[in-house]
Amino acid sequence: MLYSDGDFKRAKPEESPAQELGRSDFRRDYGRLLHSPSFRRLQGKTQLFPGHESDFFRNRLTHSLEVAQVAKGIALKLNADTECFREFPIDTDLVELAALAHDLGHPPFGHNGERALDDCMKRAGGFEGNAQTLRLLSRIEKKVLDDPSSEADASDLCGISRDGTDRRLGLNLAYRSLAAVLKYDKAIPVQRKASDSLAKGYYSSQSDLVKKIKAHVGKPPAELKTFKTVECQIMDLADDIAYSTYDLEDAMKGGFSHPLAIRTRLGTDKELVERVHAKVQKEIPDATEVEVFRTLQALFDLGSTEGSSSADAATLLAFNHSMLVAGQGNARVGFTSNLVQKFVSSISVKPLSGTALRFSKVSLERSTQLEIEALKHLNYELMIMSPRLKVVEYRGYELVQTIFDALNNDDGHLLLPEDYRQMHGRATSVEGRMRLICDFVAGMTDRYAVEFHSRLKESGASIFKPI
Incomplete structure (x- = not known):
């Protein structure tokens, strides 16, 4: 059941x-x-x-x-x-x-x-x-x-x-x-x-x-x-599929990369492939570095350039096709949509009997799992670790930590909204009070966190705007 x-x-x-x-x-x-x-x-x-x-x-x-x-x-x-x-x-x-x-x-x-x-x-x-x-x-x-x-x-x-x-x-x-x-x-x-x-x-x-x-x-x-x-298990797989494909779509729309540039980077940056391979191995221990490399190259292979009159013409054709996929909405959406369809179609389940049915193992074909894991970690290495996004990372880390420290020090809890301030006063342990502050900070949106930090460290908003 x-x-x-x-x-x-x-x-x-x-x-x-x-x-x-x-x-x-x-x-x-x-x-x-x-x-x-x-x-x-x-x-x-x-x-x-x-x-x-x-x-x-x-x-x-x-x-x-x-x-x-x-x-x-x-x-x-x-x-x-x-x-x-x-x-x-x-x-x-x-x-x-x-x-x-x-x-x-x-x-x-x-x-x-x-x-x-x-x-x-x-x-x-x-x-x-x-x-x-x-x-x-x-x-x-x-x-x-x-x-x-x-x-x-x-x-x-x-x-x-x-x-x-x-x-x-x-x-x-x-x-x-x-x-x-x-x-x-x-x-x-x-x-x-x-x-x-x-x-x-x-x-x-x-x-x-x-x-x-x-x-x-x-x-x-x-x-x-x-x-x-x-x-x-289904939720977890769906998250990996969406994360590995749609973040790539956003990155192409943002001009961070395009398929040919990614293929070129894979062929010239051995350390990048090594980093992706090390992360893939955590989920697929027997995956080899060569497998990861070939899997990613195949994912970004947009087709043949046969018929081109010269090597230069073939290169130009490949480049134009790559830029088309990254820059044109229909081509870009079609690229990621085909990946999602391919990934979902390879999912299967091994049902168990009786009440154990609720823990039945949902799985992907190994080749598809390798594609998803490799693509997910490649996105992270190319996008999240890029210099432009590392600036955002540094700013976000410092901002969140500053807000937490301000609320957790001395009379900082007095800066909390009334309901959190009341709960903080009734918490019976230091850890409990810290957890309440953590809950408040974790619930902030990016914009609210920036605004709250501005109130603490800069000119801030009007005192008539509630926290």
């Missing part, structure tokens, strides 16, 4: 007219996410290029919408192709929910802001985008509170009681909905050294919640060794 009664339970039972309205539990959860402030704020968070540069480029919101569409397409394909899923279909509302939520926890300025907050929190539980997503859905979002501990708290809506009890339940989603965003089945250590790299997982403070999720959703077979539902 793919879904059972335990999947639909919530931290706080609700009497809701959802079923009377014809909505499933997952559809209700989808609606709650779609109407949440955290989801709306994704429109102001960087995907590849800063949002103020152009209205064309994707932001975290449009990226999430594209991931949701790809994820739903994968689910529909598996439901149609696989006999057991024709009988017990994967719920497309749940798959879309997971995809729409997958970047919810990312802070301003993308991975640069994530690294800055993690450095600030390494002695207090760390910071990581996926962990923050689970915390947002289950704690931060202002939708449902647990029953107050006393009558004195009945009208207190800040979420933390006077005795320090955190009564916030976030969107109070079904346990199966929370399981769909649990990408990494590992708790982040409470304390890490300053030199430690980013740790992926969930916050140790949410270990009890993760135990409840597993108790209600069930355990995967022992041979799988990790907890990852079929919906979460």
